[in-house]
Amino acid sequence: MSKHHMRGPLQTALATWQQARTTASSGAPPRRTGVAYHRAVNHLQMYACMLRAGPRPREEVRDELSATCHALSVLCRESVPKVAASGAAHYVAVHARTALAAAHLADPVRGDPGRVGAALDGPALERFDPDGAGDVLPAERIAGAADVRLMLASVIAERPPARGATGTPWRITEDADGGFRAAYRDRRRFRRAVLPGCAGLDPQAEALRLGGDAVRLHAALAAGLPGHRTELAxxxxxxxxxxxxxGVAAPSVG
Incomplete structure (x- = not known):
């Protein structure tokens, strides 16, 4: 399957995302807006899972997959408040978990603050966004991964346990099975994703771990980019x- 042919579903996903934004800005009822965003997430997530499942070699699609995952995390950060406003509580957690998986897979440091300094000079990626301009720098992907952690932590605190889709929590990994059916299985895994370091934690512990990890990532970014101090605060x-x-003391973040 050619790259050109594979990009067709991406263009469909971006058009659906634009339609969701248009629906939201038109003053449509919350439920209609939530449904529009859910459709957009489904389309873009399926494209990401198709890239993970093949048939193109993983090395060939590595950057495209990272760019798609970053875009999916951005879309889900838009969709979570829209879906929450629609009253679809279950899908708030589904979209937040999907965002976690996507942002972690797009993050060049995979959540490790100690790697941030060296990663800042890494290559930029193509931006997949209906209105996107310019490339996505490593710092943006790292910050996005941190912000998604804070978003999911808030969802867990407000709607515990916020596990997402039913089934065993999926520890996020770059490994993926091949084949079209595998892409559908992969999509469901995203919806119940958990960071490896959070596996087995109860909801409160997971939320606090996510929040603390987010601050550590922002602190590492601020150390290398002084202009990022506002985001750290x-x-x-x-x-x-x-x-x-x-109802607990804020964790100490070193």
């Missing part, structure tokens, strides 16, 4: 708010 406030919501 925002993340620290969000972690404090999360701890208050859970």
């Amino acid at each position: 925002r993340a620290q406030r969000q972690l404090a708010d999360l701890a208050r919501l859970l």
Whole structure:
């Protein structure tokens, strides 16, 4: 299957995303907006899972897959509040878990603050967005992975346990089975994703771990990019708010 042929589903996904944005800006009822965003997430997630499942070699699609996963995480960060407003509580967790998987797979440091400094000079990726311009730098992908952690932590605190789709939690991994049916299985795994470091934790512990990890990533970015200090301060406030919501002391983040 050619790259040109594979990009057809991507264009469909981006058009569906644009339609969701148009629906939201038109003042449509919350349920209609939520459904539009859910359709967009389904389309873009399926494209990501098709890339993971083949048939093109993994090395050939590596950058395209990372760019798609980053785009999916951005889309899900848009969709979560829209789906929440529609009253579809189950899908709030599904979209947040999908965002976690996508952002982690797009993150060049895979959540490790110690690798951030070296990663900042890495290559940029193509931006997949209906209105997107310019490339996606490593810092944006790392910050996105941190922000998704904070978003999911908030969802867990407000709607515990927020496990997402039914089934055994899926520890996010780059490994994927091949074949068209595998892409559908992969899509369902995204919807119940958990970071390897959070596997087995209860909801409160997972939320606090996600929040603490997010602040550590933002701190590492601020160390290399002084202009990022505002984002670090925002993340620290969000972690404090999360701890208050859970009724515990804010964790110490070194």
